[in-house]
Amino acid sequence: MLIVMDKKAKQAEIDTVVAAIKQKGYTARPIPGGERVSIGILNNKGHVDGGPFLSLPGVKDAIPVTRPYKLVSREFKPEDTIIKIDDISIGKGSLTIIAGPCAIESELQALTIAEHVRSSGAQLFRGGAFKPRTSPYSFQGLGEEGLKILSKVREKTGMPVVTEVMDYETFDLVEEYTDVIQIGTRNMQNFSLLRRAGRASKPVLLKRGMAATIDEWLMAAEYILEVGNSQVILCERGVRTFAHHSRNTLDLSAVPVVLKESHLPIIIDPSHAAGRRDQVIPLSRASVAVGAHGLMVEVHHAPEEALSDGAQSLYPDQFKKMCRQVRWIYDDLNRHNSLG
Amino acid sequence: MLIVMDKKAKQAEIDTVVAAIKQKGYTARPIPGGERVSIGILNNKGHVDGGPFLSLPGVKDAIPVTRPYKLVSREFKPEDTIIKIDDISIGKGSLTIIAGPCAIESELQALTIAEHVRSSGAQLFRGGAFKPRTSPYSFQGLGEEGLKILSKVREKTGMPVVTEVMDYETFDLVEEYTDVIQIGTRNMQNFSLLRRAGRASKPVLLKRGMAATIDEWLMAAEYILEVGNSQVILCERGVRTFAHHSRNTLDLSAVPVVLKESHLPIIIDPSHAAGRRDQVIPLSRASVAVGAHGLMVEVHHAPEEALSDGAQSLYPDQFKKMCRQVRWIYDDLNRHNSLG
């Protein structure tokens, strides 16, 4: 933290800031400049809140200097975290594809889609049993029945499954049935849910909030790691901007930043970013090319009949094409050691 | 919903869309245009999902025409909802001021601030017992002890209290102690929490999500009303934009829009919007002038020692000045029937 003083700040005001810093147990280091004085705060153990200093007379600004997260940072743990689910690895050195419908609608639907995506190259199956919906009048998912169908899919296809948990109350239930617990974009800062996820025995797939900075996203992951679960997969899914040709704006620059700042794996969900099927394949290619460790994609064999998000679901044939294309890119880059 | 066809769409493609609309039980009305055909969807009872139609060949766009919410809309209930808490009214015809510290830190702190804000003109006291914090290492609130202090404040000052509920698990506890249950910006789309709030016996203050559209915000309120609680106060607190001179960008145009679309009261939180004390008084004046029904403002007698958000808390003297100024504006406009 750097405290920047007004140009006309008096010595007494500077002294007050220095005293306030010391009183909190930190070290204050005034830096007299040509135009104004700044004061560095040193020897703080954790995050320093600039607020109290901004309140003091003569203070113009309080500028944070260090990153606020710890356990998720590469400075804390330099080697990449690899998450193992059965014989599948998620993280550096692999390209993992998760696919399936937005929502589980029936056993027949789930199994039909699962067979399609497995044969095209997906390693995990996704499908919502509990669905967060903007409207209370929209289809909310099959609940436990959906979870049971997911179990059947795993049994019959051998694919581990990913499904979203929406609240504390149903967490035990979801944890029992699924292989990877998804926390959705609207819950990225549902801190009670994050803490519960920290006690889970399964990996957590944490989506970025639709207006979250990378720091906030990593801090949300920090909540999970801090409680004790270090199996966290980050998932970028687009952020909200003024642009409306896609539902959200996919922020692929998040990938190199996360790869640099954190040891956690990062995958991309191009389906929710785009919101329209015709952008999904190009964005999938871009996601792999930028260096993401995997993709989570919506696929439906009859999207025009889907109970939710049909417009963004790929047809099975399109998914097959997508898998082929992203493998070319990944294999090429990986062969030449050109990723992350 | 209006389905817009490609310029070159064939008649067979148009027929398929018409058939798909009818199959869902709606009425299809093709509108042949100079350049292209559009197809209106009529006689739908609730929200129509454009997705399935976007999937059909020859379809270029699916444009929603009607609003997705119902119970919160003025079309459904034209007269304004007025919320009563003891002898205080929130809604059209009143200017209600809620004030207090960001977090309850001690009985002494809470009572000191409560006396200050009551004597300056606040009608309700606010203070967090459970605090949502970006970092797991920041002060998380006093929990139940904080709630007990809030009870003491009410007992000693006669002011009803407002405090935030963060999760389902502590909802009963918060509901027992508080007069108004606040749902924070990060939980605006925590649908389990919204449903629980729908069963609450107390009014709910629902903050706008930091990247929520007004439609999404009203839909979140619809969740609460749909379950059975129609005592909802909306609270605008700034949205996230590229601008960084304030923590968030206060969106005051939300007020006339909400006043037109909904019968629910709307208040403004200028403190979280600004994030810096020196913007709070001007923004409070603007909030009252734009037509909001009230303000929720952070006040601290010693902000430089506050455990959270000190930088945005007004000093008691500043709060007094603010109350005076906003009363002038409100009284003037109200006297001339120039609001809402």
Place this chain on the structure above:
Amino acid sequence: MLIVMDKKAKQAEIDTVVAAIKQKGYTARPIPGGERVSIGILNNKGHVDGGPFLSLPGVKDAIPVTRPYKLVSREFKPEDTIIKIDDISIGKGSLTIIAGPCAIESELQALTIAEHVRSSGAQLFRGGAFKPRTSPYSFQGLGEEGLKILSKVREKTGMPVVTEVMDYETFDLVEEYTDVIQIGTRNMQNFSLLRRAGRASKPVLLKRGMAATIDEWLMAAEYILEVGNSQVILCERGVRTFAHHSRNTLDLSAVPVVLKESHLPIIIDPSHAAGRRDQVIPLSRASVAVGAHGLMVEVHHAPEEALSDGAQSLYPDQFKKMCRQVRWIYDDLNRHNSLG
């Protein structure tokens, strides 16, 4: 500028940064911290570009500390700039209202509207002769004929006029006819135009770019002052965000920030912010309440026939009502010395 080193930066890397700073003629002041070293850059005369330092090994970040503008800053000129046009003052101590149609369409239209707005309390008349339009197929303004009509309006009503200049080529012409030269949001960083405006003999009304930070806006004004014209009026007109219930999101927090940082007057254009008539009166009240020095509002006596932006133009009766309401607010606040 503060250069933040990696935690693991070696002494040689720190030395290199120090040498690079000195080579540019600045003073380097290393600040050893608990976790990492930062290096302050002192004695720079103007803006320091962080780029070259970010390129050096071991450097994590380069954080600007001081403001980049000078002539527009209150640190440079503490007293408020008041702009005089005939006997009208724009700036601290006055509330100035500029009104008129989006575009000049005919002499009859201009004079009709001018009479309306003058009698309701507008001091200056606005109207576009050269119109920047998103589409080349939209009405582009009457050009010089429009300027001549503006002259007639001034002659007949005594009101000074404001009109937009779109380019260097027509600058002389516009300057000859108008009293205040408006530079539009799309030209805020048209630096050739800004430099030409710096040589103008008339005051310049500089609109904020639709995605400009306040720093960038003040830097654009700095271009004008730097060349020699210190008569600049800033005009906030909404910024582009994800929100779509208004055309732009009016950023009223810009007012206290500009009042603090700069000595220049600042006014608000609620019409272009809202884009819809029904938000204009509430936003005008808010603009005056927040402390702006004036308003620029679109008025049309027959908006449904307007050639541009009819949807946001007030009817004359609405404008009259607006003037009354904002005067109450301004007079109240001004009487008690409660502004800026």
Place this chain on the structure above:
Amino acid sequence: MLIVMDKKAKQAEIDTVVAAIKQKGYTARPIPGGERVSIGILNNKGHVDGGPFLSLPGVKDAIPVTRPYKLVSREFKPEDTIIKIDDISIGKGSLTIIAGPCAIESELQALTIAEHVRSSGAQLFRGGAFKPRTSPYSFQGLGEEGLKILSKVREKTGMPVVTEVMDYETFDLVEEYTDVIQIGTRNMQNFSLLRRAGRASKPVLLKRGMAATIDEWLMAAEYILEVGNSQVILCERGVRTFAHHSRNTLDLSAVPVVLKESHLPIIIDPSHAAGRRDQVIPLSRASVAVGAHGLMVEVHHAPEEALSDGAQSLYPDQFKKMCRQVRWIYDDLNRHNSLG
């Protein structure tokens, strides 16, 4: 255009809207719905402005249905535009790389960098002679001397050159020296400049405005085509969002949208999007994978001494690596006909 009426709109109000539509020479087609009436506007020749209708009583909304641009649209010209510069093609079927320093600083600097980028695989050389700078105190480019250096580069290396034109006054000069005329992000809606570019004899590279929608961007291109120059290359360079880990947020979903809507070539500038060197290579890979026709990248042999934007410039070795990686991706996708 679809006019949506209030639920409670009276027949007389509907009739008024119908009459207003007819008066403008369009056809009105009322669409009675279950809840409300909508009215389609047909047989309009160009863009319909919704404003006048929004002004009528009983009207709730005016929703544009068709795209506003024409000459740039694929509906108008289905086949892809390929731009030829000497023996280089820009557009479908090629991957074109433009590289060079942000600003031309000296002949030695330009030639040194040009040799580097040519040998690594760049086909065109870029370098600014006139530089738009946020601050009037920053280096503004060498002007005509810079243009002369660009000529030397072309002469000695055989590479065509790209440079930015900032204003009408220097347009002739820039047009004389350069092979491709760049219009920068701040000038995307400088309509006088666009019109001048429409009369140019050389191809124009049009950058997307930092807060421009795709429709606005294509409309800006429409200005150029409408005057007579159909040689336009679109360049996405990131948009302004709340996210600050990169200077702008690169919006790669713009590529599939532009490829679908327009016949014009589209390239990506990852350097200005990122603002930091370490994101440039990953974003370049993503840009090619998403289907862009080319890249424009900043390269400097000594970025720590660059007079502008050094922090985002690649070292020559990094550029070489980048070229290799994007070629693998492009060749793979192209070999399998998997682009566009």
